[in-house]
Amino acid sequence: NAGVTQTPKFRVLKTGQSMTLLCAQDMNHEYMYWYRQDPGMGLRLIHYSVGEGTTAKGEVPDGYNVSRLKKQNFLLGLESAAPSQTSVYFCASSSSELPYNEQFFGPGTRLTVL
Amino acid sequence: AQTVTQSQPEMSVQEAETVTLSCTYDTSESNYYLFWYKQPPSRQMILVIRQEAYKQQNATENRFSVNFQKAAKSFSLKISDSQLGDTAMYFCAFMKPHTGNQFYFGTGTSLTVIP
Numbered sequence: 445n446a447g448v449t450q451t452p453k454f455r456v457l458k459t460g461q462s463m464t465l466l467c468a469q470d471m472n473h474e475y476m477y478w479y480r481q482d483p484g485m486g487l488r489l490i491h492y493s494v495g496e497g498t499t500a501k502g503e504v505p506d507g508y509n510v511s512r513l514k515k516q517n518f519l520l521g522l523e524s525a526a527p528s529q530t531s532v533y534f535c536a537s538s539s540s541e542l543p544y545n546e547q548f549f550g551p552g553t554r555l556t557v558l
Numbered sequence: 559a560q561t562v563t564q565s566q567p568e569m570s571v572q573e574a575e576t577v578t579l580s581c582t583y584d585t586s587e588s589n590y591y592l593f594w595y596k597q598p599p600s601r602q603m604i605l606v607i608r609q610e611a612y613k614q615q616n617a618t619e620n621r622f623s624v625n626f627q628k629a630a631k632s633f634s635l636k637i638s639d640s641q642l643g644d645t646a647m648y649f650c651a652f653m654k655p656h657t658g659n660q661f662y663f664g665t666g667t668s669l670t671v672i673p
Contacts, residue, residue: 475659484567486649486663494658502660534603538659543610545591545659549603 445470450535450550457525457557465520465553467535474540476518477502477547478510480531487534493518494540525557560585560652564664571640572672578625579635579667581650587611591653592626592633593661598646606648609633637669645671 451466467476474495479487489502491510499510507529509521518537522529532554536547561584571577583592594606609617609626617624621641625634637644650664 477658477661484665486562486665487661488663489660492658492660500658532601536603536661540659542655543591545653545655546593546605546608547661552601 447471448535448537448548448550450533450553452553453551454554455556457522457555459526459557461525462521462523463525463555464522465533465535465555467518467520467537467550468516469518469535469537469548470516471537471539471548472515473537473548474515475538476512477536477538478508478518478520479534479536480504480529481534481552482531490520490533525555527557529555530557531555560654560662562650562652562662562664564648564650564667566667567665568668568670570670570672571637573640573642575640576636576638577640577669579637579648579650579669581633581635581664583631583633583650583652583662585631585652585654587654589655591655592624593651593653594622594624594633594635595649595651595663596644596646597649597666598643603649607635640671642671642673645669 477492478490493512496515535550538547592609652662
């Protein structure tokens with residue numbers, strides 16, 4: 445099992461460019477999440493999904509969009525990148541069943557917006 | 559939103575010694591879950607230990623144990639016999655069941671194990 449994978453691992457964008465980050469999980473998890481990690485701020489939730497075709501806003505959703513067309517995939521989009529979106533992005537997934545609710549994380553994507 | 563506070567940005571410990579990392583949280587919920595995650599320089603987030611709030615017994619996983627004080631809303635992590643591989647960032651996280659089982663993370667404690 446690959447667990448949670450993220451594509452790409454690194455990316456450099458210019459201000460105003462767009463891009464999509466892909467997250468895939470092979471654990472048949474219902475829930476998936478996108479976080480950003482900035483120095484001194486821990487991980488902050490951007491968007492999450494509780495199932496195929498559903499999405500919801502997290503703590504810092506502005507400037508991002510997401511889609512979950514297939515259960516195993518969760519896409520994070522930046523339509524017009526800004527320097528403030530320079531960060532490390534993590535995808536995670538978890539089962540909906542309690543108490544088996546730990547989140548499994550991907551390796552992260554380092555995004556730099558110039 | 560729930561808040562999770564880790565008041566120690568950096569800590570160090572001698573190899574083979576014991577260290578305790580602090581975490582407090584703020585919630586009005588009675589049923590919730592608490593986690594400690596480790597993030598080594600590789601950047602991968604790794605689950606260290608978890609605690610269900612309805613369980614009074616403190617969780618243990620080999621050299622890692624927690625001191626869960628529900629009334630004080632405190633959840634500290636104790637690492638015994640520290641090893642060089644324990645050098646990492648440690649994040650405390652709170653989860654309230656339902657509404658997507660969202661996690662709320664603290665800002666982290668950077669732990670360095672000194673040979």
